[in-house]
Amino acid sequence: MSTAGGAATPSGVIAPEGTATRVDPGPDRAQYGLAAVLAVIGAWTVVDSAGLGPGFADQAVRPAAFGYVIGSALVLLAVLLAVATARGDRAEGEAGEDVDLDRGTDWRTLAGLAGVLVATVALIDWLGWAVVGALLFAGAATVLGNRHWVRNLLIGAVLSVASWYGFYVGLGIPIPPGVLDGVL
Amino acid sequence: MTVVVGWTADARGRAALVQGAHVARLRGQELVVVNATTGTAVVDDRFAGASALEEVRRLLASLGVDAEVRQPVVRDVTEALLEVADEVRATVLVIGLRHRSPVGKLIMGSTAQRILLDARCPVLAVKAEEPAR
Amino acid sequence: MEALLEGLGMALQPENLVYAVVGVLLGTAVGVLPGIGPAMTVALLLPVTYNVSPSAALIMFAGIYYGGMYGGSTTSILLNTPGESSSVITALEGNKMAKTGRAAQALATAAIGSFVAGTISTVLLVALAPTVAEWVVVLGAPSYFALMVLALIAVTSVLGSSKLRGFISLALGLTIGLVGTATGQARLTFDNPLLADGIDIVVVAVAIFAVGEALWVAAHLRRRPLEVIPVGRPWMDREDWRRSWKPWLRGTAFGFPFGALPAGGAEMPTFLSYITERRLAGRHRAEFGKGAIEGVAGPEAANNASAAGTLVPLLAIGLPTTATAAVILAAMQGYGLQPGPQLFEAEPELVWTLLGSLFVANTLLLVINLPMAPLWARLLRIPRPYLYAGILFFAVLGAYSVNFQWFDVALLGLFGALGFAMRRFGLPVLPLIVGVILGPRLEEQLGQALQLSQGDVSALWGEPVAVVVYVVIAALLLGPLVLRLIPGRQEPEQLEDEIGALEDEVRS
Structure with missing residues (x-):
C-alpha cells in the first residue's frame, strides 16, 4: 500500500489536501x-x-x-x-459533524462496505443472524480501517450472539437461528 | 542520511524522541520526527495537538537538534513510518515500546514487532521510563 | 392539571424511570458522538421497541430527543465541531470560552439553560397541546388534508438551501409511500408479493438515517484528529448566573414558537437569540467573539425550547417538523396509535405519561449530565470503524427482525444507497421521510373528503380553516418571490447571508 489517504506533509503543516481543486470545476x-x-x-x-x-x-x-x-x-x-x-448548479455534499468534504471520496472503503452488505443479504437466511452478524461487524470494521481482524471477529461474535439472545429471550422476537439451530 | 523517530504524544513516544535526538546530534545527522495517525477517531491522544507540537519543538531546540516534524494521516501507521524511513534513507529508526501482557499481544498484535521485522534499516527500540511498581 | 400530576406519577414509576434514564444517557451519548444524531438512534431502536409498551418506548424516545440536543452542545463547546445547524451558534462563543479556560462555565450555562428552557417549554406544551388538539378535532377531512399539505410544503420549502432539491426529496418519499396494495390494487410492487404490504417505514428510516450516514462517513473516513479541550466538572459563579438567566428566558421565548410552527426549525431561533444577546450585552459587548457567556446561554436555551416546541404539532395534529419527530411519529404508527387530536381522547394516559416524562427527562439531564461532562468527552476516542460497524450491525439486525427475510435487508441496502446519494447530492432527508409517512395519510384524507362530497372537488376548500391554510401555503411558496420583487425588502436573504457568514466564521 502506498500513500493512500494523504501523503506525508512537510513539517507538521496543518492543512487538508485536495483544496486546490475548487477552481472552476465545470458542470456537476x-x-x-x-x-x-x-x-x-x-x-x-x-x-x-x-x-x-x-x-x-x-x-x-x-x-x-x-x-x-x-x-x-x-x-x-x-x-x-x-x-x-x-446552468452551473452544483451539489453541495452534506457537511456533517464527522465529514470533511475537503478530502475526496474514498471509493475503496465504500466498495468494501457494499461488498459486506451484499454478502450479508446473500448469507443471512442460510447462516442465520448469529453467524452473519459477527461476519458483518468484523467485515465492516476491517474495511473501515481496523486491521485487527481477529479482535474484530471476537467482538462481532459476542455482539451477534448477545443480540440474538437479547431479541429471542429478552424481547420475545424469535430470530431464526440458521445453521446454528440446536447450538444456540 | 537521517535519523527517523516514530513519535506518539505519550511517555514512550517522548522516550523515543529524546533518544533519537541524541543519536542524531552524536552522528551529526538530520532528524525526521513522524507522528502519524489513521485519523479514524475524532480524538487521537497519540496524535500531537498544537500545544504538544510546540513543546516538542522547544525540547528539540534545547537539545540543539534541527528536526522536521511530519504528521501524516494514513491508512496504516506502521507502513507510513517504514515508508518515511525508506524515503529519507534512514540510518536508524527509533521507536518506543510499551509493556504488553501475553494476552494483549495475542489480541492486539504489535506495531513494534512489525517494524522490527519489516524495516530495512537498523531499529533502535526504547522503553518509556516506567513508574516503580 | 390533575391529569398532568397523574402522568407525572406514572412517569416516576420505576419501570418508566429506567426507560427515561436509558433514553437520556443514550441521547446524550449520541449527541456527543459526531455523525450520530437522535433521529438515527430512534430509528435504530424502532424494531426493538415493538415489543415494549408504547409509553415506555415513547418515554425513552423523548429522553433521546432532549438528550441529543444537550449532547450536541458539549461537542460544540469542547471540540468546535458544530455539526447540526442548531449548534453552530453555540460553538461560536462556547468554543472561545473553552479556549480561554472557561469550558466548565460554558458547559454549565448550556446545561442549566437547557433545563430552564426545556422545563418552561414543556409547561407551555402541556398548556397548549390539548387546546390545539381540541381545536383540531372538530376539523373535517378537507381541513386536515390542507394541514398535511402545509406540513409537506413547509418542511420542503422553508428548510434547506435549495427548494428544487427539497421537492425532489419529497417526491421520492411520496413515491416510496405509493408502494403496496393499500388502495386494493398493487402499485409499484413489481408483482412481488413481498412488497404487497408496502415498504416498512422502519426499513426506510433505518436505511436513510443509519446506513446512508454510515456510508457517507465511510467515504470521508479519514481526517485530522481534533484536539479536545480538557474540562472538569461544570460550574458557574454568581457573576455567570447573573449574566445567564436573562438570555435563558429570552432564548426560550425565541425557541418555543419557532419549534411549534411547522418547519420553524432550531436554526433561526438560535441565531435570533444570538444577535439579540449581542445587541443587549451592554458593557460585555466587547466579549462577543471572544467567549461571551450570554452567547452560549441564549442559543442553547433557544435550541432546547424549540425541541419541546416541535412536540406541539406532533402530538396535537400529528405533523412532524423535524427528523426526530418524524421517526417518533413512525413509531407511534407502528403501535397503531394515530397521533393527533384523537390521541388525546383515545389514549389520555399515554399522552399525559409522556408529557410527565418530559419533565422527568429534563431533570435527569441536569442531574446526571452535569457531573458527567468529562466522561462524555471520552466517548470521542472511540474509533470510527467500530462505531460505524456497530451502526451497520444494528441497522441490519433491525431490518431483519421485521420479517426475518433477506429481502428486507436487501431493501435496507438499496435505500441505504439512496441515503448516500442524497447526501452526495445535497438532497435534504427530512422531506423524504415526511413524504413516506404522510403520503398514504394524505391520500386517505383526500379520499374521505371527496367521498363525503361525492366527488365534488370544491369541498376541499369548503371549510374556512382549509382556506386559511391554503392561503398560508401560497404565502410560503410565493412569499420569497414577492419579497424579492419589492426593492429594499430583502430581510430573509439578508438573514440567510448572515447565518452563512457566521457558519463560515465558526468553521474556519
Missing part, C-alpha cells in the same frame, strides 16, 4: 445521472399507474391518481434539475 456531471434516475422512476410510476384498474365504486380517489401526479412531478423535477445543472 453526476447530477445529470441523478436527473436521469429521477426521470426513470417518475416515468415508471406513471406507466405503473396507467396499468391500474378504475378501483372500487366507493373510491373517490382512483388508485392511479396519486401515481400520475407524483410520477409526473418527478419527471418535471428531473428536467428542472438537468436545466439547473447545465
